Amino acid sequence: MKPEEITIKAQARAAEQQAYAFRLFCCDSTGCISSGAISIQDALNEELAAAGAAEKVEVVPTGCMGLCSLGPLIRVSRQGTSEDVLFKEVTVDSARTLIKDYIAPQLNGGVPELGELAKFILPLDIPFFKKQIKIVLANAGLVDPERLDDYLARDGYVAASKVLTSMSPDQVLAEIRDSGLRGRGGAGFPTATKWGIARNAVGDNKIIICNGDEGDPGAYMDRCVLESDPHAVIEGMMIGAFAMGANQGIFYIRAEYPLAVERVEKAIKDARKAGLLGKAILGTSFNFDCEIRLGAGAFVCGEETALIASIEGKRGTPRPRPPFPAIKGLWNQPTCINNVETLANIARIIIKGGKWYASMGTEKSKGTKVFALTGKLKNSGLVEVPMGMTLREVVFDVGGGSGSGTPIKAIQTGGPSGGLIPAEHFDTPISYEHLQQLGSIMGSGGLIVMDEDDSVVDIARFYLDFTVDESCGKCAPCRIGGKQLLLLLDKIREGKGSEADVTMIKRVALAMQKGSLCGLGQTAPNPVLSGLRYFREEFDERLNCKDGAKGGCSCGHDSPCKAN
Amino acid sequence: MSTNDQPAAPAKPVLAQPAAPGKPAAPSDQTAIIAKRWRAKRGSLIMALHEVQETYGYVPRDVALKLAPQIGVPVARIYEVLTFYNYFKTSAPGKFVVSVCTGTACHLKGSGDILANFSAQLGCKEGESTTDKLWHLQGVRCIGCCGIAPAVIVNGKVFGKLKPADVGDVIDKVLTADAAAAKV
Ligand SMILES: Cc1cc2nc3c(=O)[nH]c(=O)nc-3n(C[C@H](O)[C@H](O)[C@H](O)COP(=O)(O)O)c2cc1C
Ligand code: FES
Ligand code: FES
Numbered sequence: 001m002k003p004e005e006i007t008i009k010a011q012a013r014a015a016e017q018q019a020y021a022f023r024l025f026c027c028d029s030t031g032c033i034s035s036g037a038i039s040i041q042d043a044l045n046e047e048l049a050a051a052g053a054a055e056k057v058e059v060v061p062t063g064c065m066g067l068c069s070l071g072p073l074i075r076v077s078r079q080g081t082s083e084d085v086l087f088k089e090v091t092v093d094s095a096r097t098l099i100k101d102y103i104a105p106q107l108n109g110g111v112p113e114l115g116e117l118a119k120f121i122l123p124l125d126i127p128f129f130k131k132q133i134k135i136v137l138a139n140a141g142l143v144d145p146e147r148l149d150d151y152l153a154r155d156g157y158v159a160a161s162k163v164l165t166s167m168s169p170d171q172v173l174a175e176i177r178d179s180g181l182r183g184r185g186g187a188g189f190p191t192a193t194k195w196g197i198a199r200n201a202v203g204d205n206k207i208i209i210c211n212g213d214e215g216d217p218g219a220y221m222d223r224c225v226l227e228s229d230p231h232a233v234i235e236g237m238m239i240g241a242f243a244m245g246a247n248q249g250i251f252y253i254r255a256e257y258p259l260a261v262e263r264v265e266k267a268i269k270d271a272r273k274a275g276l277l278g279k280a281i282l283g284t285s286f287n288f289d290c291e292i293r294l295g296a297g298a299f300v301c302g303e304e305t306a307l308i309a310s311i312e313g314k315r316g317t318p319r320p321r322p323p324f325p326a327i328k329g330l331w332n333q334p335t336c337i338n339n340v341e342t343l344a345n346i347a348r349i350i351i352k353g354g355k356w357y358a359s360m361g362t363e364k365s366k367g368t369k370v371f372a373l374t375g376k377l378k379n380s381g382l383v384e385v386p387m388g389m390t391l392r393e394v395v396f397d398v399g400g401g402s403g404s405g406t407p408i409k410a411i412q413t414g415g416p417s418g419g420l421i422p423a424e425h426f427d428t429p430i431s432y433e434h435l436q437q438l439g440s441i442m443g444s445g446g447l448i449v450m451d452e453d454d455s456v457v458d459i460a461r462f463y464l465d466f467t468v469d470e471s472c473g474k475c476a477p478c479r480i481g482g483k484q485l486l487l488l489l490d491k492i493r494e495g496k497g498s499e500a501d502v503t504m505i506k507r508v509a510l511a512m513q514k515g516s517l518c519g520l521g522q523t524a525p526n527p528v529l530s531g532l533r534y535f536r537e538e539f540d541e542r543l544n545c546k547d548g549a550k551g552g553c554s555c556g557h558d559s560p561c562k563a564n
Numbered sequence: 565m566s567t568n569d570q571p572a573a574p575a576k577p578v579l580a581q582p583a584a585p586g587k588p589a590a591p592s593d594q595t596a597i598i599a600k601r602w603r604a605k606r607g608s609l610i611m612a613l614h615e616v617q618e619t620y621g622y623v624p625r626d627v628a629l630k631l632a633p634q635i636g637v638p639v640a641r642i643y644e645v646l647t648f649y650n651y652f653k654t655s656a657p658g659k660f661v662v663s664v665c666t667g668t669a670c671h672l673k674g675s676g677d678i679l680a681n682f683s684a685q686l687g688c689k690e691g692e693s694t695t696d697k698l699w700h701l702q703g704v705r706c707i708g709c710c711g712i713a714p715a716v717i718v719n720g721k722v723f724g725k726l727k728p729a730d731v732g733d734v735i736d737k738v739l740t741a742d743a744a745a746a747k748v
């Protein structure tokens with residue numbers, strides 16, 4: 001493909017789209033598929049055929065629209081109007097009615113009859129949608145992730161074309177540096193700096209890896225990006241590869257994400273066929289191709305050096321750094337590892353400019369962040385908000401507040417590596433620094449909301465149990481320390497603990513933080529420590545619960561001491 | 565419960581999808597084909613093992629033994645890897661593999677009770693199979709469906725927004741779908 005052909009193909013597809021009177025965007029992502037999205041699309045197509053309207057209405061299977069808890073979702077877009085209508089919790093029957101009573105009459109110049117359908121409409125001006133700014137998720141829900149030309153019609157591969165034909169690697173790095181983009185995988189390392197190190201590293205076969213391991217249980221941002229807009233990640237990877245002088249890319253994706261794997265595979269094949277991957281891309285001298293490697297269910301493999309070991313076909317155990325992967329990584333080659341969301345930002349930054357991106361956010365945290373909002377919220381789903389928005393806005397405006405009616409007491413960010421943030425701190429703006437000051441971390445984007453019914457001691461134990469289970473066992477502080485923390489915590493939970501146990505928890509935690517080989521062990525104590533910091537009274541209840549065996553304490557939780 | 569009667573989702577089985585257990589064992593030269601596909605690529609042991617598990621539903625010992633020389637990796641290395649990663653199974657699972665998500669979002673929404681109900685109704689513990697080898701019950705860490713927590717996957721099909729009382733219903737649905745598929 002030549003650069004001009006990108007424009008030609010994009011225009012052709014755009015014209016095709018405009019020729020339809022209606023386009024029905026149907027969420028075809030894992031969440032909605034599980035609630036029946038596929039049979040709904042079949043029903044839509046059947047009804048359209050029956051109404052003789054198949055040529056005038058396009059049914060577009062798309063990626064995740066965000067409000068997964070209200071799926072299956074269908075967005076009805078009428079050509080020539082800008083006001084789309086979103087239908088939630090669609091069933092096969094309501095899908096048929098949608099065509100018969102809503103679409104068909106309009107095609108024949110009549111007035112649509114909403115009737116029963118009215119109760120399926122989800123207003124698009126609710127805060128859940130209005131407060132979001134979509135950069136990473138800009139295409140999610142609006143393109144068919146399995147169609148390259150859909151992506152092209154939305155400025156797809158325009159950034160890559162600009163980079164390859166008119167920019168030098170240094171200019172690319174400068175643009176990314178201006179944007180202030182920091183790694184979205186958790187640690188928040190500046191992306192331009194990481195790329196710069198890889199660029200300066202010596203090696204003939206540099207490699208860029210997309211980290212799609214997404215180990216945080218309760219988070220699914222990366223899954224959705226890969227399922228909804230795989231080409232955006234490929235394009236970001238290609239630009240990164242160009243900037244650092246790499247010719248090989250690897251997607252490392254969890255095996256638990258079959259649909260993401262399938263869509264990335266298709267996207268790679270399509271891009272290769274179109275000459276957007278391979279040799280002499282877009283008629284330039286740049287060669288780049290990528291392939292997929294699967295994870296196999298090990299949280300630690302999200303850690304860079306463990307991930308590399310896993311791709312090399314070994315057990316996923318981390319190794320000490322330095323040397324950093326950017327100097328000596330996969331097969332001893334300079335290797336740059338970036339998170340899915342980080343890469344999905346790149347093309348947009350190149351098109352709109354680093355300064356534009358940096359105009360959003362706080363002083364040190366720029367742009368937007370995707371969060372998976374889950375737990376005791378009204379609106380569970382995937383959202384993208386500008387950095388600097390307060391936690392309160394995310395929880396109460398975007399998330400709609402408590403879903404159970406029970407007051408919200410805290411959130412957890414950063415998953416097993418992060419910490420609890422109590423409601424009194426909800427006015428904190430979201431940024432790497434602010435969250436760290438509160439004893440948590442940004443993490444990859446899991447945001448779990450807990451209400452007054454949830455026990456902090458239980459949550460702390462839940463995460464600790466996870467990290468103990470997932471510890472690779474290579475280093476003693478993590479392997480032994482984690483287990484000891486768990487035993488101490490259980491002792492307290494069962495009403496058999498004492499103040500000395502709390503002191504010991506803190507000592508063991510310190511040893512793990514200082515002595516563990518990788519981030520898993522270093523951060524594993526965070527949930528317990530933040531629990532102790534903000535909800536000490538819940539631990540005290542258990543400490544004072546000497547009468548546990550008789551169910552005598554008033555802690556109100558379903559604690560193990562009450563089981564007997 | 566939000567679910568439907570359509571076949572497994574995602575529709576097309578892909579790389580990582582375990583094969584429908586119970587189907588006749590793959591031809592014996594399958595190992596050779598897998599070895600051939602991955603031998604030339606560095607470090608692709610894990611990919612080869614995925615393919616073995618996709619074919620047989622687990623990684624049988626005799627296949628591992630056969631694979632080792634063909635792919636040029638010692639048997640010890642294969643088992644080192646197999647036992648490290650949770651995804652790989654070294655014994656045959658049941659025909660229906662029930663994976664109850666025990667990730668954070670699902671945990672908060674009561675996945676513990678759902679797991680307990682499956683355990684009671686199927687009559688096997690977590691991590692075990694029923695005596696008739698029909699069902700295998702396992703807890704898994706987040707299947708990325710947190711927006712519709714609590715979630716369960718049975719042989720690739722996702723069931724979301726479950727209540728503990730829905731468990732019997734899920735079991736029935738799986739059996740009905742299987743009976744319908746057997747007729748075709
Ligand atoms: C135990 C552990 C698990 C991790 N899991 C992930 C993960 O699932 N996805 C991810 O992108 N980064 C994960 N990371 C962070 C990566 O090591 C790495 O910093 C990141 O992928 C770099 O990409 P970025 O600079 O774009 O953020 C994990 C780190 C640790 C210590
Ligand atoms: S899966 Fe459909 S909205 Fe998320
Ligand atoms: S926590 Fe259950 S699907 Fe993510």
